[in-house]
Amino acid sequence: AQSVTQLDSHVSVSEGTPVLLRCNYSSSYSPSLFWYVQHPNKGLQLLLKYTSAATLVKGINGFEAEFKKSETSFHLTKPSAHMSDAAEYFCVVSGRDGATNKLIFGTGTLLAVQP
Amino acid sequence: DGGITQSPKYLFRKEGQNVTLSCEQNLNHDAMYWYRQDPGQGLRLIYYSQIVNDFQKGDIAEGYSVSREKKESFPLTVTSAQKNPTAFYLCASSVGTGQTYEQYFGPGTRLTVT
Numbered sequence: 001a002q003s004v005t006q007l008d009s010h011v012s013v014s015e016g017t018p019v020l021l022r023c024n025y026s027s028s029y030s031p032s033l034f035w036y037v038q039h040p041n042k043g044l045q046l047l048l049k050y051t052s053a054a055t056l057v058k059g060i061n062g063f064e065a066e067f068k069k070s071e072t073s074f075h076l077t078k079p080s081a082h083m084s085d086a087a088e089y090f091c092v093v094s095g096r097d098g099a100t101n102k103l104i105f106g107t108g109t110l111l112a113v114q115p
Numbered sequence: 116d117g118g119i120t121q122s123p124k125y126l127f128r129k130e131g132q133n134v135t136l137s138c139e140q141n142l143n144h145d146a147m148y149w150y151r152q153d154p155g156q157g158l159r160l161i162y163y164s165q166i167v168n169d170f171q172k173g174d175i176a177e178g179y180s181v182s183r184e185k186k187e188s189f190p191l192t193v194t195s196a197q198k199n200p201t202a203f204y205l206c207a208s209s210v211g212t213g214q215t216y217e218q219y220f221g222p223g224t225r226l227t228v229t
Contacts, residue, residue, distance in 0.1 A: 009155070032214045043119075043205055043220035044158075051215040090157060094214045101214045102173075105157040 002027045002095030006106035014114045019063075019078040021109045023091030026072065032094040033074045034103070035065055039087045047089075050074065061085070086113045118142065119221035121206050126226045128200075136191045136224045138206035144219070146212050147189035151175060152203040152223075161204075164189055165212050193226065200228045 007022040025031060032051045036044040048059025055067040065076045074091060091106040119140045128134045140147065146165050150158040160173030164183040178197025183189055189208075193200045203225050207218040 034217055036220075041203075041223070041225065043121075043222045044207075045220070046217050049215075049217055101212050101216075102160060102163065103158075103218060105159075107155060107157045 002031065002093045002104050004033075004091050004093045004104055004106040006089075006091050006109050008109050009107065010110050010112070012112040012114060013081045015083055016080050019076070019081045019085065019111065021076040021089050021091075021111065023074045023076065023106060024072050025074060025091070025093045027093060027095070033065075033067065034092040034094075035059065035063070035074075035076050036090045036092060037087050038090065038108075044090065047076070081111075081113045083113050083115065086111055119206060119208055119219060121204075121221040121224050123224060124222065126224055128226070128228050130228055131195045132228075133195060134193050134200075134226065134228075136193070136204055136206075136226070138189045138191065138221060140187055140189075140206075140208045140219075140221075142208055142219065143186070144208035144210055145186070146209045146216075147183065148207040148209075148218060149173075149179070149181065149189070149191045150205045150207065152205060158205065161191065163212075193228075200226060202226060 003026045005024045034049045035047040038044045048057045050057045050067045058064045088108045092103050095104045122137045148163040149161040162181040164170040180192045205223045206221040209216040209218045
């Protein structure tokens with residue numbers, strides 16, 4: 001079975017400092033992994049996805065994530081936080097439900113950016 | 116301008132009433148999904164549909180019903196049997212249900228039942 005664990009429920013950074021949001025996954029086969037962002041009372045927007053190509057994945061708004069199979073991790077990073085990055089972030093793994101793939105969501109990490 | 120629309124944004128109902136949430140997409144996607152979001156619990160799958168006139172229960176289908184009569188529409192009915200219906204509901208769609216397909220999300224409907 002597939003699962004995903006977001007290691008921090010809340011992260012606070014200062015504007016201009018690096019962002020690290022941690023995610024570990026469990027999968028019985030080679031997974032697809034995604035990071036989504038959600039601003040308050042909005043839908044989810046895809047930041048980036050990993051689908052067994054390059055292990056370093058670049059996404060929108062300066063975010064990137066590195067797939068590390070040996071550590072079963074897919075941490076999200078950004079070199080310099082902006083106030084507009086304050087939101088909730090979800091790490092997601094694609095899992096199988098019989099013949100269908102479905103997304104399995106982590107519980108989210110709320111990122112606060114201090115001025 | 117392609118995307119997913121959900122209406123209304125906020126919905127208030129009295130306990131014991133059924134309510135239907137709308138979801139429309141113009142992305143020409145085959146698959147559509149309904150999720151429920153509660154604070155601190157991430158998203159949980161209610162129902163999904165891979166193709167018109169077909170749908171399957173997700174992880175928390177009790178107290179909900181759906182239909183898929185048209186490719187672009189996937190309405191969700193929250194029935195009076197749902198014990199705790201107050202939540203944020205998100206609709207999504209994808210090209211297919213393969214492992215690599217990402218889902219695109221609508222803006223959500225916040226349902227409050229009193």
